[in-house]
Amino acid sequence: MLPLSSLLLFWLALALPGFALLWQLDREALRGGFLFGLGRSYLASFMLLTPSSVLGYTLQLPLWTLSGTYLVCLGVAGAALLRDRSWVHTLRRPSALAAVGGIWLCFDMWLGLRAGTHVQGDAGYHIARVRLLVDAGLCNWDPLVAAPTFDPIYHTNLYHALIASSAQLTGQDAGTAWIATWPFAKLLTAAGAYQLARVVIGERWHGWLSAITTSVFLSSYSVVPFPNTLAPVAILPMALAAGVSALCTPRSLRPACWVAAGSVTLAELHALNALFLGLVLVPSLVLLWLVYLVRRRPGKRYLAAAILACGASLPWLIVPALPRLSPWLSQAQLLSSRASAQPAAAEPAAPEAKPQENKEAEPGKAYKAERFRRLPNGQSMFEPTQLFGQHDRNLLGLLLLAATLALAPHAELWAFCALLAVTCLWLLVPALCSLLLAVTGPPWAAARLAQIVALAFTTLVPAAPCSLLDRLPLRSWGRQCAWLFAGALAAWVGFGQGVNHADWTRAQLVANARDFKAEQNKLAIEARVRLLAGHIPRGENVMAHTRWDYGLPMHCRCFAVALGPGRGWHGMPYMPERRNDVDEFFSDKTSGPRRLELMQRYATQHVYTSLRLARMIMKSLPEHAQILASTNQGTVLFIDQ
Secondary structure, three states: OHHHHHHHHHHHHOHHHHHHHHHHHOHHHHOOOHHHHHHHHHHHHHHHHHHHHHHHHHHOOOOHHHHHHHHHHHHHHHHHHHHOHHHHHHOOOOOHHHHHHHHHHHHHHHHHHHHOOOOOOOHHHHHHHHHHHHHHOOOOEOOOOOOOOEOOOOOOOHHHHHHHHHHHHHOOOHHHHHHOOHHHHHHHHHHHHHHHHHHHOOOHHHHHHHHHHHHHHOOOOOOOOOHHHHHHHHHHHHHHHHHHHHHHOOOOHHHHHHHHHHHHHHHHHOHHHHHHHHHHHHHHHHHHHHHHHHOOOOOHHHHHHHHHHHHOOHHHHHHHHOHHHOHHHOHHHHHHHOOOOOOOOOOOOOOOOOOOOOOOOOHHHHHHHOOEEEOOOOOEEEOHHHHHOOOHHHHHHHHHHHHHHHHOOOHHHHHHHHHHHHHHHHHHOHHHHHHHHHHHOOHHHHHHHHHHHHHHHHHHOOOHHHHHHOOOOOOHHHHHHHHHHHHHHHHHHHHOOOOOOHHHOHHHHHHHHHHOHHHHHHHHHHHHHHHHHHHOOOOOEEEEOOOOOOHHHHHOOOEEOOOOOOOOOOOOOOHHHHHHHHHHHOOOOOOHHHHHHHHHHOOOOEEEEOHHHHHHHHHHOOOOEEEEEEEOOEEEEEEOO
């Protein structure tokens, strides 16, 4: 457990540079509570590391560029905090709810450290991306493609780079570094829920209640550390909280700066969520500016702040569309820089017309596509029942929010409801929804905008009704009992809108924690790394069975001839033909000479598959094939051509 603990220490120390910066520039944020200051500290740390990350990706610098910057920032922050210890006085005696919340968060992080992050499915891509950064330095290459090609999805990603830096500084494997990210994701998610509830509802204990219920709800959801999940459940609430503050105090530049920080951080984690933030905030900010303009108070300062806040993530959104304008993305430059490490695969003979990619629909993507309704006029709209849920508890949650808005109104609550209204307009108005689909592309991408509505349930519903109790003439003990009852009811309501997956139940979490599943996954990854890296040359193209293809770049710098169905395009040309050739190679009806022909077509000499299929291949090629190694992690076969 010690290696995982050292990685957790890396993530906890990441908040110190941001905390030191807040103490110098924005002490008011530290007075909002522990989790409020913690969330802002992480945002500030991300912004401090952004210049080093962008410069490293641009110039293809070694990973030590970012790791060294992290160490320097940590040293400077530590020295500054030791020299000026007045920040200690900001630590207040915690309330009963804060003490309970702190104890739960520590326990939840300990469970996350034992269970570990999910390592199946899309985790293969993320681990491969982290391994690429550790091995090749800061670059925007696609980790699943043999030739160095630009990765338009997770380019210039700070989160992947930080995981790689944690592996580099602690001496751990990239897979181990990925496994240890769940406790950090739990802490950041709780901080995001606290910030949103604290700003919108107004009281510290409201924020703690929201943080506790959100953490409990997501305690078994081990895919939270995935960038596409961490961005909407942790960073997006922080950015929305800053956006609400910017709407309520437009004369102040400070909230706009935090919106900009949240926008940039979202873009560096998952650019789609940065786009959603802009789509929701920009109309509200423009409307507010028009109100000031009508009142003959143009508010140039406010307009500049709005432009800064909403345009901060624009470069991350433009770069994928304009790769040729970026000199560091030149294919010739990439191929010449590290060609020996990553040779290009030999392509099969091109057909007369380039075939279309297979349209295998992933179950999750098919479900999200069905959430849109096609209208007779050709336009689309989001299914309302899918937006607000199909359970009675979700309707009850809407009623609780409406009652809170009517009986305990706050300017911040009205502002957040305005953001929810803008979100609903984008999804439910056919013309706007059609425009949204045109901008985002696939329906499953546009469907993720509904996550902002889900935040109202999972974050605000547990805390909002409790604000009504503050107006009741109850004694202290009666008020506390009412708080507990309302909190339990609201948590039950809020859970109705959340994610529920059979594979990640709380019972499974307990089993993982009891069995120390993180250590088991760590040992399995290390064993596969030894198997593949020890017997397959670096940069080699491998004929891998569809069950094993994703594991190649995940565990070593090797590449599969083709990726199985549902694994995405990932830049590989002629993917359908590649998949057909791989299926033919592993078919028991394929002759030995035909297998040699397929191996020569893709310039490969290694096969990665199961022991049963390896023996079948050896029978057809007795003079050419030999088993290099075979374990419970797979079999590596060498074919001499």
